[in-house]
Amino acid sequence: MNVLTGLDACTSVEPDEDRVAATRDRLVTAEEATRLADLFRLLGDPTRARLLYALLEAGELCVCDLTETVEVSDTAVSHALRLLRTAGIVTSRRAGRMIYYRLADVHVRLLLDLSREHLRHG
Template structure:
């Protein structure tokens, strides 16, 4: 009980955690995130090929992921190359997969 009392997270923090998982709760977005941690960096056309959805749908999902700081991009000319914002995202997804596969 003492540990629970020490970690009294604010409602705002808990809301952000819930929002983070809500964003990752979409199958297309999780496919995009998985593709990025498997390949490192991809342009929109490559992401479209990997996740097998329309360019419009990919662009929409990328915007949501970018807004929540799950991914970021670098620009080379007119091309944008997307990558995970930091290694924590990969760890969270891999730990979740490990948890789900745990017997």
């Protein structure tokens, strides 16, 4: 017996097999879903989110500039950047003794832009 009521309940007992099959064909794989969840978990930290938006706005910054911009310790910035770099979200370049960080690619920029737009929309 189905105990669901209200908006969560189906009015039909039988699923629409064609619709289910078509949706399954386009569904992300379990591996992709795990990778997406990991990505969103990384983006779910306020410090990392602020760092990413700082890089989005500035294009490229060193740890010292990022520390000053987001107003957190250089240790916290370094740790966050290590996680983001390992995940392929940011990349770095060396200029002498300085290391500059930037967003890895246009897809990260797009994700950040769309996320901010979504927040402002609501």
